[in-house]
Amino acid sequence: MLNAQTTRGPKQRREREKEALRQVILDAARELFVSEGYENVSMRRIADKIEYSPTTIYLYFEDKASLLFAVCEETFAKLAKRMENISRKNEDPVETLKRGCRAYVEFGLKYPNHYRVTFINHPDLHLGRDNYLREGSMGMRCYSHLRANVEECIKQKRFRRGDVEALTQMMWAGGHGVASLLITKPDFPWVNKEKLIDLMIDVLVDGLKA
Amino acid sequence: MLNAQTTRGPKQRREREKEALRQVILDAARELFVSEGYENVSMRRIADKIEYSPTTIYLYFEDKASLLFAVCEETFAKLAKRMENISRKNEDPVETLKRGCRAYVEFGLKYPNHYRVTFINHPDLHLGRDNYLREGSMGMRCYSHLRANVEECIKQKRFRRGDVEALTQMMWAGGHGVASLLITKPDFPWVNKEKLIDLMIDVLVDGLKA
DNA sequence: TAGTATACTTAACGCTGTTAAGTGATAGCA
DNA sequence: TGCTATCACTTAACAGCGTTAAGTATACTA
Numbered sequence: 001m002l003n004a005q006t007t008r009g010p011k012q013r014r015e016r017e018k019e020a021l022r023q024v025i026l027d028a029a030r031e032l033f034v035s036e037g038y039e040n041v042s043m044r045r046i047a048d049k050i051e052y053s054p055t056t057i058y059l060y061f062e063d064k065a066s067l068l069f070a071v072c073e074e075t076f077a078k079l080a081k082r083m084e085n086i087s088r089k090n091e092d093p094v095e096t097l098k099r100g101c102r103a104y105v106e107f108g109l110k111y112p113n114h115y116r117v118t119f120i121n122h123p124d125l126h127l128g129r130d131n132y133l134r135e136g137s138m139g140m141r142c143y144s145h146l147r148a149n150v151e152e153c154i155k156q157k158r159f160r161r162g163d164v165e166a167l168t169q170m171m172w173a174g175g176h177g178v179a180s181l182l183i184t185k186p187d188f189p190w191v192n193k194e195k196l197i198d199l200m201i202d203v204l205v206d207g208l209k210a
Numbered sequence: 211m212l213n214a215q216t217t218r219g220p221k222q223r224r225e226r227e228k229e230a231l232r233q234v235i236l237d238a239a240r241e242l243f244v245s246e247g248y249e250n251v252s253m254r255r256i257a258d259k260i261e262y263s264p265t266t267i268y269l270y271f272e273d274k275a276s277l278l279f280a281v282c283e284e285t286f287a288k289l290a291k292r293m294e295n296i297s298r299k300n301e302d303p304v305e306t307l308k309r310g311c312r313a314y315v316e317f318g319l320k321y322p323n324h325y326r327v328t329f330i331n332h333p334d335l336h337l338g339r340d341n342y343l344r345e346g347s348m349g350m351r352c353y354s355h356l357r358a359n360v361e362e363c364i365k366q367k368r369f370r371r372g373d374v375e376a377l378t379q380m381m382w383a384g385g386h387g388v389a390s391l392l393i394t395k396p397d398f399p400w401v402n403k404e405k406l407i408d409l410m411i412d413v414l415v416d417g418l419k420a
Numbered sequence: 421t422a423g424t425a426t427a428c429t430t431a432a433c434g435c436t437g438t439t440a441a442g443t444g445a446t447a448g449c450a
Numbered sequence: 451t452g453c454t455a456t457c458a459c460t461t462a463a464c465a466g467c468g469t470t471a472a473g474t475a476t477a478c479t480a
Binding site for chain 2: 173
């Protein structure tokens, strides 16, 4: 029984090739989505880039939104990793929370089109396809991490208020407000971006402190 | 010279009729945009609704985005009025600021599709068509009003910090963060909406207080 | 009353996401 | 080794989109 449950053989080779093409499609889509924005990229353009016919993509992804969803999961995973690194380095929970929020906003500013499609636009939302923050997703992992941060601050009695869930959502909303406005309204006469980010985080934390 | 610079006559009548049709188009567009969202409404659907051919719309508006822009101006005007009413009623500037922010967020939640197109989505943004907050626009009027609110708080030494512009933008970002997340992620397990709104505003103001 | 300007429509262009049907190679079995 | 069925992929098409060029009546002017 040499070939039972092996990773070799023609069947396995084809499976690997399928997986490889899936990744090629995903890479092409990510590159185009990030550089030009979801709405400005057509399935035909992605197909052109990888030198396959447009319909081939549909053999690997249900539709355009699914493609976007897969790309977003990768992005979220990166962000989650980044935030977890910050937690490991720092001891003070309040400082960790601040740095985490900062990392979140700057991540958004660094990859604006990515942030757009992941946190702002949500195409086909109204159709109940809001998978981006479902249980077990990378987005939820980011949220849970932020939540743990906030919880630690409360546990150590650094905050005056105690509703973990509400406080987490408020911190998220504060970061998202700054990030999304800076991204979607680049022509507005903003004060210095870094200053605005710091101000939001500092004021929120100040307002919470015991 | 009875007819010199009069408001009557065939020429004037036609002008009035033109203006009337413009408003009919605008009303139809607003209704569809608000109930179904900008992206899900086609020019042909608007045309059907008013029983004209699609091309007629282009005699009154440059393109779909212009139509949206006109609708947004109306929305902004409503919001501006609402905020100005609050200022007139209240004496305490901090309370006024809080109520103004609250009004802003609740306005967004009441007209989510309107808020989407006005503050979140911005189609054709990347093409430099970000007219929504240009000088003299209704959007800018709202912002200026908020700014005046903040300025009054600072003048009366109710706040610890003094950068009017930065503080205004932070308050806006806080409100926008809550509004946009609640609108774009309705499936997320939010805490009570009212509570989240109040929390954000209270914590921000607390963090600013002298 | 003839001619022109105005208000609107018809038909089309080049896109879009998506799908049904078709093709050609390959793998497994007789 | 030869047949068949499966698999990976493509071609062609559908129904829709925003937008525009060209055409047609109608109403006003001279």
